[in-house]
Each structure stands twice: as structure tokens, then as C-alpha cells.
Amino acid sequence: MKVFISADIEGTAGIATWSEADRNHPDYPQFRDLMTAEVVAACEGARAAGATEVVVKDAHDSGRNLMIDQLPEYVRVIRNWPGHPDSMMFGLAGDFAAAIYTGYHSKAGTEANPLAHTSNLRISRLILNGEVASEFTVNALCAAGYGVPSAFIAGDAGICADARAMVPGIGTVETLEGFGPATISLAPARARAAIRNGVERALQGTLASRMPQKAPHYEVVVEYVNPVDAYRASWYPGARAHGPRAVAYEANEFFEIQRALRFMNS
Incomplete structure (x- = not known):
């Protein structure tokens, strides 16, 4: 079984300000480590569920955030950006059993995370078929285009709620909740344990139905x-x-x- 992981940072447990997601700021190294640890937890959960190969797309900002020497030996990692339209899902193909998302965050135009945005900070809202969309919206539909179900997401409470509405049955771990510029978060160790166990459970369930509804236009x-x-x-x-x-x-x-x-x- 092959599993694909798209890894972001703004939904990582504990994060609260933009400086913690900025590779040029002294706050960043701690949250780079926390992002990596959540990815490792997801990899371990996938392995426990029977994954023989895990492909991770480093999908935050530069695409060069994960501490790659901390990744398990069965992982292949995709770094930087090739310019392909699949973007945060680059590397996905039809032979993957499932897509998993870590560190995901709420969409632009919401207050569920002080770091809420969609794609970049130049966009105030992205609207798809009349509904405000998130990066997860686009990425889950991208995965569905390859026939790959979206099995699990870890991130803030807002994006997890949106994911459950879009993909019935998807496994979720709510790492944090935003209140204005503040966040209330799980302790990172607890978040990692929940992600590891949540991914394992999600991949042992029925995956075929975990698809967003496609539209004719x-x-x-x-x-x-x-x-x-x-x-x-x-x-x-x-x-x-x-x-x-x-x-x-x-x-x-x-x-x-x-x-x-x-x-x-x-």
C-alpha cells in the first residue's frame, strides 16, 4: 500500500504567529521540528496500517522545511516546487491508496486560525462553485482526480470541520483552535500520538467512499x-x-x- 502525505505548518500543534512559520525568523526552527514530528507520526501510523511506501510532499512556503534526516527509511520526500498544477499534491498518482494531510489550516476569510489563508496572503478569498474554498478543498479534489481518497487530516478545528463536511468519513485530529490572534492547542506530544493513532485507524477503514463530490462544471x-x-x-x-x-x-x-x-x- 502506497500512502501520500501533504505536509503544511500553519495547523501544527502549538503554532500561533506568522514568525513561527517563517524560515527567516528565529522562531521558525522549533516549529520546523514540530512540523517534522507530526509528519513522522503520520508515517508511523501509515506503516502500522500496512503501508509499504510513504511519499511526503513538503508543502509549506519554500517546500524545504522538513528535517529530512528524521524521516523513516521507507519514506520518499518531495522538496521545493516544480511548477506543476498539482502544487501541494505534486507526486500523487493513481496507484496510491490514500492521501493524508498534516499541519493544515483554515481557509482565507475565516477566523478559525490566526494564520488562516488560502495559497498566499495576496488572496482574501477563494470561491469554488459559490462556496469559500480552502487549500484542502483544492487538494482533495486534486486527489479525487487521480481516484485517490482523502483518508485523514490533522490541523486546526476549522479545517477539520470543513474536511468532514466535504469528505464524509475522513479521519481528523484537531490540533488547535484560533481566538483572534491567540490559539488554544494540544500539547505537541499529545497531537503526535493522536495523529499516529488516527492515521492507522483511518487507513484500516473503508477508503473508497472518502471522496469529495465532483461537479460537472x-x-x-x-x-x-x-x-x-x-x-x-x-x-x-x-x-x-x-x-x-x-x-x-x-x-x-x-x-x-x-x-x-x-x-x-x-
Whole structure:
């Protein structure tokens, strides 16, 4: 059994401020270690459930965050960004049994995490078929495009609630909850134990049904903080202005939405 892990940091247990997610800040090394430890816990849970191979995409910011010498020997790790539309899911393919998400965070436009955002801080909201979307929204639909179920997510309470609504039966571990600029978090050791056990349970369950519902047609609206970014994005082929700070794009295949976002969000 092959398992894919997409690893972010802003939903890691204990995190509370942007400095802790910034590789150029003195706060970062501690949370780099905590991010890595949660990934290792997920790997151990997958192994206990029978995974023979685990592929981890380092999916935060530079794509070069994980302490790779701490990863188990059966892991392959994907670092940096190739520019592929799969983005945080790059490396996924149809022969994987499941996708797992660690360190995930709430979507832009919500207050469930002081670090809530979608893709980058230039975007105020991402709206897919009329609903405000998260990075998990896009990534779970990406996985479904390969026929891969989304089995488990660890992150803040907001993203876990969104994941349960989108993918019935998905396993979750709520690492923290946001209150304005503050967070209430599990102790990291407790979070890691819950992730390890949660992944093992999730992979032993029925996986085939853990798919988001696909739509026959998709419209994505990207609302930007700055109208300058909206103007620039409007030049993507097929994109159109959608108000003073927003651009819309439509397609029948979700991969075309991913391709548009790859360029409109850069």
C-alpha cells in the first residue's frame, strides 16, 4: 500500500504567529521540528496500517522545511516546487491508496486560525462553485482526480470541520483552535500520538467512499487583497474580471481549475 502525505505548518500543534512559520525568523526552527514530528507520526501510523511506501510532499512556503534526516527509511520526500498544477499534491498518482494531510489550516476569510489563508496572503478569498474554498478543498479534489481518497487530516478545528463536511468519513485530529490572534492547542506530544493513532485507524477503514463530490462544471473566483493582482490575473486565457478585486475562471475538468490557479496565484 502506497500512502501520500501533504505536509503544511500553519495547523501544527502549538503554532500561533506568522514568525513561527517563517524560515527567516528565529522562531521558525522549533516549529520546523514540530512540523517534522507530526509528519513522522503520520508515517508511523501509515506503516502500522500496512503501508509499504510513504511519499511526503513538503508543502509549506519554500517546500524545504522538513528535517529530512528524521524521516523513516521507507519514506520518499518531495522538496521545493516544480511548477506543476498539482502544487501541494505534486507526486500523487493513481496507484496510491490514500492521501493524508498534516499541519493544515483554515481557509482565507475565516477566523478559525490566526494564520488562516488560502495559497498566499495576496488572496482574501477563494470561491469554488459559490462556496469559500480552502487549500484542502483544492487538494482533495486534486486527489479525487487521480481516484485517490482523502483518508485523514490533522490541523486546526476549522479545517477539520470543513474536511468532514466535504469528505464524509475522513479521519481528523484537531490540533488547535484560533481566538483572534491567540490559539488554544494540544500539547505537541499529545497531537503526535493522536495523529499516529488516527492515521492507522483511518487507513484500516473503508477508503473508497472518502471522496469529495465532483461537479460537472467548476467556476473559481479569486478575490485579491490588491486590485493590481486581479488585473494581472485577468490576463490568464479564459479568465474574466469579476468585480474590482476579483477574477473568475470556468472549466469542466478540475485539473483546468488547478492549472489556472497555478498561474493566477503566482
